[in-house]
Amino acid sequence: MTPTTPALQFTRNQLSPITATIDLLNLTHNVGEVRRCISPGCDLLAVVKADAYGHGAIRVSQTLANLGIRRFGVATVQEGMELRTFGLNHPILVMGALLPAQLSNLIEHRLTPVISSEEMAVHLTERLDAHSAPYPVHIKVDTGMRRLGIPLDSVLGFLETHPFQSRLQIEGLMTHLADADNFDPKFTDMQLKGFQTLLNQIQSRGKVIPLQHTANSSGILYHQESHLNLVRPGIVLYGYPPGPNPNSGMPLRPVMKVTTSIVQVRAVASGDPLGYNLSYRTKRPSRIAVLPVGYAHGYPRRLSNKGMVLIHGHRVPIVGKICMDMMLVDTTDLPLVQPGDEVVLLGEQGTEEISAVEIAQWAETIPYEILCNFGLRVNRVYEPQFEDFKT
Numbered sequence: 442m443t444p445t446t447p448a449l450q451f452t453r454n455q456l457s458p459i460t461a462t463i464d465l466l467n468l469t470h471n472v473g474e475v476r477r478c479i480s481p482g483c484d485l486l487a488v489v490k491a492d493a494y495g496h497g498a499i500r501v502s503q504t505l506a507n508l509g510i511r512r513f514g515v516a517t518v519q520e521g522m523e524l525r526t527f528g529l530n531h532p533i534l535v536m537g538a539l540l541p542a543q544l545s546n547l548i549e550h551r552l553t554p555v556i557s558s559e560e561m562a563v564h565l566t567e568r569l570d571a572h573s574a575p576y577p578v579h580i581k582v583d584t585g586m587r588r589l590g591i592p593l594d595s596v597l598g599f600l601e602t603h604p605f606q607s608r609l610q611i612e613g614l615m616t617h618l619a620d621a622d623n624f625d626p627k628f629t630d631m632q633l634k635g636f637q638t639l640l641n642q643i644q645s646r647g648k649v650i651p652l653q654h655t656a657n658s659s660g661i662l663y664h665q666e667s668h669l670n671l672v673r674p675g676i677v678l679y680g681y682p683p684g685p686n687p688n689s690g691m692p693l694r695p696v697m698k699v700t701t702s703i704v705q706v707r708a709v710a711s712g713d714p715l716g717y718n719l720s721y722r723t724k725r726p727s728r729i730a731v732l733p734v735g736y737a738h739g740y741p742r743r744l745s746n747k748g749m750v751l752i753h754g755h756r757v758p759i760v761g762k763i764c765m766d767m768m769l770v771d772t773t774d775l776p777l778v779q780p781g782d783e784v785v786l787l788g789e790q791g792t793e794e795i796s797a798v799e800i801a802q803w804a805e806t807i808p809y810e811i812l813c814n815f816g817l818r819v820n821r822v823y824e825p826q827f828e829d830f831k832t
């Protein structure tokens with residue numbers, strides 16, 4: 442079997458019964474909003490992990506590069522390699538967990554690692570060519586997230602260790618905020634204070650680290666002092682606020698719309714059970730539409746008998762259990778509905794709208810998860826059309 446190339450994957454999804462329309466003008470608008478919120482000396486690293494939160498990392502990154510964005514963040518070496526292979530030449534920061542086995546690919550594709558342990562720094566130096574220039578890395582500091590990162594009080598010693606004397610070049614120092622979308626700023630203030638104290642100590646020792654960054658979308662929106670000289674927006678680029686606090690003052694525009702079409706409409710008698718485990722019974726003679734979308738397309742199964750879709754500009758309830766590749770909706774109140782009619786799962790139709798925030802509330806999760814999961818098996822359509830990387 443030959444390996445699946447990203448190009449092949451794209452071709453395969455073109456036949457998907459579910460379409461994600463990615464509005465690149467809305468993406469452009471959201472970039473403008475983030476830029477308006479940060480000061481002129483502050484740069485922007487666009488987070489495009491998880492296939493750009495389901496929006497397609499290649500075209501999203503390409504659009505962002507054309508807008509002048511010069512830094513990109515991914516979660517894995519694999520994601521970074523995909524962007525390099527498609528021609529993105531800008532610095533790409535691998536922000537997720539690293540394994541020693543991935544380091545030769547990382548070096549080969551000129552990806553910038555986030556270093557969170559002394560062992561990883563040593564592993565990296567061992568894989569560098571003896572004569573290569575110092576390899577750029579960012580150091581992650583744990584100021585309270587307790588996930589990855591060097592403990593705050595060990596960083597100064599860590600920077601003195603052998604790998605940083607000649608083989609590695611510290612391009613950035615970063616931390617991640619754990620609670621920046623909370624109305625109560627206490628924990629974030631504590632994290633930022635720890636980070637700032639460390640920066641001052643490093644500076645007083647005469648060391649210069651060019652990039653200092655802490656802010657995800659919540660930091661950008663709610664904590665001006667977290668911006669430093671680089672911010673790392675993710676979810677706001679895709680048009681959604683990072684938390685339940687809607688008063689961000691940033692008018693965002695959702696970038697993804699998800700649609701499908703009705704495959705069949707059937708008449709069902711009153712009192713008939715529908716679907717697996719007979720979880721729904723009709724209360725009247727009904728017209729039930731079949732949609733070619735299920736949980737394997739990223740629509741949460743827990744929205745069985747709970748979620749809604751838009752047809753002919755109206756909200757229509759999902760009835761019965763959502764299957765792997767299909768679901769049923771009750772269109773009895775819309776007698777003109779026919780096979781082939783458009784169904785909106787996420788986005789606007791007429792004057793109605795279902796947002797990822799609403800779907801996330803029904804499913805008791807966050808919009809991030811809804812967007813990522815929708816991205817897995819969709820036919821993606823970009824508006825406006827394709828342009829080549831300008832790098």
Ligand SMILES: *Cc1c(COP(=O)(O)O)cnc(C)c1O
Nearest residue numbers: 488536657658673674675676683
């Ligand atoms: C995912 C991620 C971000 C972006 O987070 P948003 O809440 O989507 O803005 C920023 N920094 C790191 C390290 C991340 O992993």
